[in-house]
Amino acid sequence: MPIVTIDDREIEVPDGTTILNAARMIGPDVSPPAMCYYSKLKVSGGKCRTCLVEVSAGSTKDPRPMPKLVASCSTPIMDGMIVKNTTSERVLDARNGVVEYLLMNHPLDCPICDQAGECHLQDLSYEHGLEKTRFEFERRTFEPVDIGEHIKLHMNRCILCYRCVNTADQITDKRVHGVLGRGDHAEISTYIENVVDNDFSGNVIDVCPVGALTDKTFRFKSRVWFTRPMDAHRNCDKCSGRAAVWLFGDEVLRVTGRKDQWGEVEDTPEGNSGFICNTCRYDKKSLADWTVEGPRYIDRHSVISQNHYELEPAEQPKSLK
Amino acid sequence: MHSTKPSHSKAAVVFTPEMMAQVEHFTKQYPAGKQKSAIIPLLHIVQKKYGWVSVEAQDKVAELLQLQPIEVYEVATFYTMFHLHPVGQYVLEVCRTGPCMIVGAEDICKYLENKLGIKEGEITADGLFTWRTVECLGACGYAPMMQVGDNFHEYLTPEKMDKLIGDWRNK
Amino acid sequence: MPRKLLLEHDKVEGIRHIDTYMKHGGYRSVEKALKKMTPEEVVEEVKKSGLRGRGGAGFPTGMKWSFLAKPEGVPRYLVCNADESEPGTFKDRYLMEYLPHLLIEGMITSSYALGAKVSYIYIRGEYRWIYEILETAIEEARAKGFIGKNILGSGFDFELYMQPGGGAYICGEETALLESLEGKRGNPRMKPPFPAVKGLWGCPTVVNNVETIAAVVPIVNDGGDEYAKIGIGKSTGTKLISACGNIKTPGVFELEMGLPVEEFLNSDEYCGGVAHGKRLKAVVPGGSSVPIVPAGLFYKNIKGEDRLMTYESLADGGFASGTMMGSGGFIVYDEDQCIVRNTWNFTRFYNHESCGQCSPCREGTGWMLKVLDKIEHGKGATMEDIDLLWDIQRRIEGNTICPLGDAAAWPVAAAIRHFREEFEWHVKNPQLAQTKSYGLVGETKYETASA
Ligand SMILES: Cc1cc2nc3c(=O)[nH]c(=O)nc-3n(C[C@H](O)[C@H](O)[C@H](O)COP(=O)(O)O)c2cc1C
Ligand code: SF4
Ligand code: SF4
Ligand code: FES
Ligand code: FES
Secondary structure: OOEEEEOOEEEEOOOOOEHHHHHHHHOHHHOOOOOOOOOOOOOOOOOOOOOEEEEEEOOOOOOOOOOOOEEOOOOEOOOOEEEEOOOOHHHHHHHHHHHHHHHHOOOOOHHHOOOOOOOHHHHHHHHOOOOOOOOOOOOOOOOOEEOOOOEEEOHHHOOOOOHHHHHHHHHOOOOOOEEEOOHHHOEEEOOOOOOOOOOOOOHHHHHOOOOOEEEOOOOOOOOHHHOEEEEEEOOOOOOOOEEEEEEEOOEEEEEEOOEOOOOOEOOOOOOOOOOOOHHHHHHOOOHHHOEEEEEOOOOOOOHHHHOOOOOOHHHOOOOOO | OOOOOOOOOOOOOOOOHHHHHHHHHHHOOOOOOOHHHHHHHHHHHHHHHHOOOOHHHHHHHHHHHOOOHHHHHHHHOOOOOOOOOOOOOEEEEEEOOHHHHOOOHHHHHHHHHHHHOOOOOOEOOOOOEEEEEEOOOOOHHHOOOEEEOOEEEOOOOHHHHHHHHHHHHHO | OOOOOOOOOOOOOOOOOHHHHHHOOOOHHHHHHHHHOOHHHHHHHHHHHOOEOOOOOOOEHHHHHHOOOOOOOOOOEEEEEEOOOOOOOOHHHHHHHHOHHHHHHHHHHHHHHHOOOEEEEEEOOOOHHHHHHHHHHHHHHHHOOOOEOOHHHOOOOEEEEEEEOOOOHHHHOHHHHHHHHOOOOOOOOOOOOOOOOOOHHHOOEEEEEHHHHHHHHHHHHHOHHHHHOOEEOOEEOEEEEEEEEOEOOOEEEEEEOOOEHHHHHHOOOOOOOEHHHOOEEEEEEOEOOOOOEEHHHHOEOOOOOEOEOOHHHHHOOHHHHOOOOOOOEEEEEEOOOOHHHHHHHHHHHHHHHOOOOOHHHHHHHHHHHHHHHHHHOOOOOOHHHHHHHHHHHHHHOOOOOOOHHHHHHHHHHHHHHHHHHHHHHHHHOHHHHHHOOHHHHOOOOOOOOOO
């Protein structure tokens, strides 16, 4: 099996593995951030450019460096390849740029955003010390809209990662939302009044890396760190029934898929898809519907566990770790 | 607000037998099952007939090609030749890109604005004209220029514009 | 007399029709290739010719053809890129409009070489009348037996179809073109896989520019070696240049590679010099995407040697003092022009044409446009804004999915590099910037202008 070196750490991986996945096998400290790639989807990635890395040697056979930074999520490794992620100044500079571009038109509404605390863009901007951009012009704005009974779209927050479109293409039968317009006018939309509805359509919420697609049945606005995620399951004839239920006291505020350390909905232990159905997500809002297994371990070094937020000291939640 | 707002047509969108013959001309030129390739050609066909492409027209294209409507919406809103809202009978599309700009494209736009009394994208009261700017049309050596329907009009001057507009008004 | 290989008969009356075209030697390459040569031999001639892609990147065509995967039982396609939308470029249009059969002949011969039984010409939607000219020509060729089953008894079956675009510069990028031809948004694909392995509908595909395909005709007729005799070094054959801007005689010219740029710009045979007796300020010689060069670096390179119309000579000096051949869209600026305004205009173009898939291009082009708008229109820009602009373009370049990001960054970088004083003038004189063109009030420097 080919051997690849990432930030001075070597690993042997199966043929055809991408740089990003090889890095993930080594561990989070060498893994580039990925805002658009989603390993559980057949097609995704390449778009956000946060995962750019430097290839300082292409392979043992052809050890020349690659002239441009490459998207690690879409570049397969070669035997003897040497990759630099955080050890490359070029990468850090380019990534800084990408984060700035992504934040440029992004609203500064984290304090009122449902996703705050589990938003990958928020994590990324903290990691890169960019709490605001040098962009001083009026931001692009859209009105929030309902796309279907259960899903709210805040297009202002969307980073056009295409994950929700790929998800609808790949795990539902009829896609009714998509990307309309082009360039910086591009937007996620159904165009006409249309209902995103399908047994699995709710998963677009789980794949969204930011707070652009949110669950309207999330019972009341609660900062995510006031809620306790629990692993829970139920017997379901549509999906695996394995979910995370987010509790406030004994109340089920919302139900999501179980996300792994990369923020992706994890497969079941049997290797089946962990995407949950809409019944589990929207309709099972009583603790009696679920068998609770125990607290969900949140591994991401996100604000959920880091208290990046300016809160009154009294409000500071206990670490959820 | 940037939202891509849909516009609906009042009349039903119908593909005449001649249009259907053109549809078939296109669907035949791709391998089996690849009829999606005909979206752009069909949008041209329907725009030629109705002057613009309503939601209903896009739905009709989806139906003819057995596609989900969103697949057509995504395409129609990407390409700039398709008018997604009603326009005048003549759409004057003036090239605004560098090579045209440096030889007077902006003056042509100002002239049109005055002459027609409408801003970019509007329709004249008589329903005859809309004007808008577009990017390079491949006539940079014959600038300034505009496209109207299937035709290019090049080496534009105010006199030439007067003549063209006069002719269209008298048609 | 300079040799003409493509436009030799462009002014012949009736040349659009097949009979006249054949009277002037048309379709000989089809006869020769199909009757006397194997497909591999045709590819070999193209390799020998040294022909490089005329769409902009200048990649050797023979090499590209030899990369085409040939798995059993899978169709292969040749797709002609007639999307021509790079500002300053209108050469393909001229060729198709006046010599439609030259393109069709090239398509048949090239498709034979590649083993493509079905090929497409993807033409920008705005070239509607050319679409019709080509359709008529295809029908004529079919009637003469050059298209259809068992062409000239060679056993080669071939169909040629036309596909209109819908208005999108990005669809000139070859993978965006393929997406568009599949009926999708023109979002460029990630490479690898390259079209030669997975192209149209997942099948091996070659995408070539109109002029590239047309050049295959003289190469097959006269042999690759003969073609390679014209030109200098790796720039062989003839090249179509569309010239525009502030020159006396804009138009499309065929020239032999290696012609001095000074002769091209100033001789009456070509551009006829800068119009209205004005001085030359700058040139963008290869379409809007290539770096602008000031007059002082244009005629001669930094070493003082004459600059020539070749890929290498135009690029001499790298981005510091050179530029690129690009698509052959030759745009000339006289002393009255404002480089900041032109840069703002081009940036608006790239922002408008970005597909919006990847963040540096989608957001970065919009940001550059806003900063340039502030500078150009005297809306309170500061000197830091010029540095910011530099920083934005720097972090777009090389970090995007397709080269449109680079194409948006380069013109901005080159303008700041060579004309920084114009940007500074705008910052210092916001009032004047609002109403006047720098070219008319500013102080253009002409260090070594030789005209
Ligand atoms: C943004 C962009 C626009 C392009 N537009 C065109 C075009 O209009 N026509 C063209 O032939 N090539 C264009 N190209 C180059 C094509 O991607 C491709 O390289 C070319 O068609 C290959 O043909 P050739 O090898 O014959 O030049 C463009 C490339 C980019 C990145
Ligand atoms: S809505 Fe969310 S998932 Fe969909 S494209 Fe936008 S950011 Fe990505
Ligand atoms: S560089 Fe621009 S045009 Fe190219 S893929 Fe990215 S967003 Fe699209
Ligand atoms: S994760 Fe690789 S480009 Fe977005
Ligand atoms: S710039 Fe106007 S046609 Fe090219």
